[in-house]
Amino acid sequence: MFGFLIAVLAGFGTPHIVAEPAVIDVGELVVGSTTTVTVHLRNVGNESASITAAIPNCGCVKADWPSALIAAGSEATATVTITPGPSQLGEALHKTVTYAITGTAPVTVVFTGHVADAISNNAATPPSALPQRTAPATTSAKTTQPAPASAANSNPSATPIHDPPFMRIEPKIFPGATISFPQFTQWVQGTPIHAFEPKQIYVFEFFSTTCSHCKQYAEVIEQVAHTYGALGVRFISITQEDPATVAAWLEQPAQKNKFTWDVVSDTKSAAMVQMQGGTFHNFTPRSFIVRDGIIEWFGHSKLSADPLKQLLAGTWNSQSIRQEFILDSHVARAKNYLDGIARSCDKSGDWNRLLIAVDNVAAVIPERANNYKLQRFTVMLGLADMPDQAYAYARELALRYHDDVKVMRSLAQVILNSPFVKQRDVKLALQWATEADSLANGQDSRAANTLALACFSNGDRENAIQHEERAVRLEKDAANRADFEQSLVKYRTQNPGPEPTRTRPSASTTPAVIPNSTTVPAQNAAEDGG
Numbered sequence: 001m002f003g004f005l006i007a008v009l010a011g012f013g014t015p016h017i018v019a020e021p022a023v024i025d026v027g028e029l030v031v032g033s034t035t036t037v038t039v040h041l042r043n044v045g046n047e048s049a050s051i052t053a054a055i056p057n058c059g060c061v062k063a064d065w066p067s068a069l070i071a072a073g074s075e076a077t078a079t080v081t082i083t084p085g086p087s088q089l090g091e092a093l094h095k096t097v098t099y100a101i102t103g104t105a106p107v108t109v110v111f112t113g114h115v116a117d118a119i120s121n122n123a124a125t126p127p128s129a130l131p132q133r134t135a136p137a138t139t140s141a142k143t144t145q146p147a148p149a150s151a152a153n154s155n156p157s158a159t160p161i162h163d164p165p166f167m168r169i170e171p172k173i174f175p176g177a178t179i180s181f182p183q184f185t186q187w188v189q190g191t192p193i194h195a196f197e198p199k200q201i202y203v204f205e206f207f208s209t210t211c212s213h214c215k216q217y218a219e220v221i222e223q224v225a226h227t228y229g230a231l232g233v234r235f236i237s238i239t240q241e242d243p244a245t246v247a248a249w250l251e252q253p254a255q256k257n258k259f260t261w262d263v264v265s266d267t268k269s270a271a272m273v274q275m276q277g278g279t280f281h282n283f284t285p286r287s288f289i290v291r292d293g294i295i296e297w298f299g300h301s302k303l304s305a306d307p308l309k310q311l312l313a314g315t316w317n318s319q320s321i322r323q324e325f326i327l328d329s330h331v332a333r334a335k336n337y338l339d340g341i342a343r344s345c346d347k348s349g350d351w352n353r354l355l356i357a358v359d360n361v362a363a364v365i366p367e368r369a370n371n372y373k374l375q376r377f378t379v380m381l382g383l384a385d386m387p388d389q390a391y392a393y394a395r396e397l398a399l400r401y402h403d404d405v406k407v408m409r410s411l412a413q414v415i416l417n418s419p420f421v422k423q424r425d426v427k428l429a430l431q432w433a434t435e436a437d438s439l440a441n442g443q444d445s446r447a448a449n450t451l452a453l454a455c456f457s458n459g460d461r462e463n464a465i466q467h468e469e470r471a472v473r474l475e476k477d478a479a480n481r482a483d484f485e486q487s488l489v490k491y492r493t494q495n496p497g498p499e500p501t502r503t504r505p506s507a508s509t510t511p512a513v514i515p516n517s518t519t520v521p522a523q524n525a526a527e528d529g530g
Contacts, residue, residue: 035082048069166333178294280332
């Protein structure tokens with residue numbers, strides 16, 4: 001009855017989707033531990049509706065969305081994972097995911113709870129909050145002919161499911177796209193404007209006062225805002241939060257003298273859907289650079305300084321990166337498409353569906369075919385538990401891409417590091433890791449890191465330490481270097497040997513997740529990870 005009333009109010013012939021429930025209590029969460037929640041989305045309108053993006057307000061939240069149309073009166077599900085960071089310890093959880101919907105207003109789901117360092121004895125975990133396994137971080141995967149369904153642990157008695165083919169859909173937002181000035185709920189700080197001023201450069205930066213990743217990069221964002229704000233760039237920070245909440249937060253001593261630029265409230269998510277929804281990405285924090293109503297660049301806020309510098313110098317050319325960003329949007333949609341099928345396969349056991357889907361995506365996005373071929377190997381060796389077919393397939397890839405550092409390195413990584421691999425051919429992995437390091441002339445930090453793991457897995461502590469020390473010296477990114485340093489401690493203190501195979505949780509409680517790096521493009525990899 002309530003759903004029918006909503007449909008009437010929404011207007012006949014207008015797609016309208018509601019979340020049931022719209023507020024989900026996930027209970028007590030543990031710092032660094034991932035909780036998975038299923039969101040139920042119902043179409044209460046009279047037409048089929050399509051969700052085009054799922055946009056979290058914090059980098060600790062990852063969300064997907066249904067790839068297929070949702071018919072009138074039917075329901076679809078989506079998955080949200082929350083991994084609170086140390087800065088959130090002891091805080092009340094308040095996260096949101098906004099679903100952009102074609103032809104109607106977006107719908108926002110709120111997640112509440114409490115963040116602790118461990119689950120207390122008397123804390124009950126809500127049935128909607130389920131611990132998630134973490135899948136391996138490798139690169140992507142490929143295919144020849146799909147493996148027989150029986151080999152992929154399919155259920156022969158089950159009715160075959162024919163997934164809709166993946167197709168490219170052009171994003172609405174890309175460098176060179178034109179947008180109108182965003183409509184905000186309220187201007188919390190600064191002088192309100194309602195249109196773009198000629199030649200003025202704007203940076204729209206989306207954030208949340210409770211976002212741990214926004215806190216992590218706050219100093220970087222402040223530095224960029226102060227440096228380029230002094231040169232005439234206008235910064236506008238946008239949050240979905242209530243204006244009064246934001247105003248009170250800005251008055252806190254820790255914030256009072258930091259935000260010297262405009263801050264606006266976007267409680268209806270209009271600006272977020274207008275800009276970020278059209279990219280098919282769900283990264284946080286994120287910035288959009290606009291001049292004369294034209295998107296010049298978008299991405300992780302920490303990467304915004306260089307395009308701003310070039311814009312002010314008159315050397316920036318947004319058209320030169322247009323196709324790269326459009327391709328990244330296709331890859332982001334493909335990731336969502338494959339992750340949805342993977343979860344379904346985890347329940348049915350029919351992994352052939354996923355292998356066929358990966359083949360489909362590789363054919364549709366040939367620019368990233370190598371990545372999807374690697375992803376196929378990852379699925380076959382781990383989730384589908386098809387070691388004979390997987391290794392035969394991997395050897396074909398190694399012959400075909402024998403001169404590709406990334407492919408050779410990734411083949412070794414899949415064998416060495418995927419958590420659910422039951423048969424690790426660590427000698428073969430050592431061979432391919434050695435070849436990758438040789439191809440890179442010893443100058444690729446990730447190849448050195450992979451070779452170190454291969455040596456350690458084969459019982460060679462001395463060479464593992466030597467190669468990991470080299471990886472640390474070569475790595476420029478601070479976060480990656482910290483990971484390598486942790487591996488170095490492990491190689492110095494623990495007994496060498498292969499990574500243990502983790503037992504997969506029940507498919508009824510834990511959705512399958514394909515490794516992020518198999519589908520996230522290099523340009524935006526940092527964005528999607530916060």
